[in-house]
Amino acid sequence: MKQIYLHPLPVRIWHWVNAGCFFVLIVTGLQIRYRDLMQLMDFRAAVDVHNFFGFALIINFMLWLVYYLLNGKIRIYIPDLHPARLLRSMVRQARFYGYGIFRGEANPHHPSPDHKFNPMQQMAYLSLMVILLPLQIVSGLLLWDLKGFAVLIGMVGGVKAVSSVHVLLNMFFIAFLYVHIYLTTLGRSPMEHIRAMVTGFEDAEEQTSH
């Protein structure tokens, strides 16, 4: 076994600030939406906290984007563009998660700093970071200032359409979190990947890492 430095400090800071913002936004978002069913906090306070953490998440997202674009590492998020190869490696990875793992087989993907994600992670993280999170940010910004963005809101179908997108994406993110946290516990020990996202270092077998 050797240790590889998988998660640079800026990525780790981004990740945990992002997770904290997600947690607060989900709780306050539910309080705003279901104010008759939940009494965790006053409605006005929930809106203020939601707005504050929404902007914190946006700034954090911008830092993530600038970091990954400037150092060119964004390519770790880009899947193999050869359709047949991509399909083969996705099937191999899915087979591991759905079958091989229960038979004690080794994970077919061996992460390295330049090839950190398996093809399923690449597809999931890329759509998350490049489509779904930006969409959530834009819909949140529109809802934050209904008057200021009235024209734009009208152009995309009205307040109801925007808030439906925002709420549906929120449901998707909650579902993603279940799967994401479950999958991150599937290392050699349940805490292996989570510890790596804290320290930056992960154990790798000498002969298999590249």
Ligand code: HEM
């Ligand atoms: C308590 C909640 C969370 C835990 C325990 C957790 C855990 C982890 C771990 C262990 C990794 C590294 C292993 C891997 O790449 O799969 C990771 C990566 C990642 N997580 Fe999370 N996560 C959490 C919340 C979130 C949330 C809310 C998001 C929403 C966008 C998220 C998005 C990501 C992304 C995009 C990566 C890849 C980061 C990179 O290396 O560039 N995570 N997470």
